[in-house]
Amino acid sequence: MKILLTAFALMLVIEGVLPFLMPNLWRDAFRRLTEMSDGQIRFIGLTSMLAGLLLLYLARP
Numbered sequence: 001m002k003i004l005l006t007a008f009a010l011m012l013v014i015e016g017v018l019p020f021l022m023p024n025l026w027r028d029a030f031r032r033l034t035e036m037s038d039g040q041i042r043f044i045g046l047t048s049m050l051a052g053l054l055l056l057y058l059a060r061p
Contacts, residue, residue: 019026033041 018029036044
């Protein structure tokens, strides 16, 4: 449970970097995301999950 909480906290820190440093760029990217179709958003989500699984596989001891 501690590892899951640590991973979630790290995700929140990483997710917050772009809006903190470049709010205009983040707003424009978010606006473009809202204009995408459901299929495009699902593909981005799938790609992100697969990249995360690959990184977990490569980082395992």
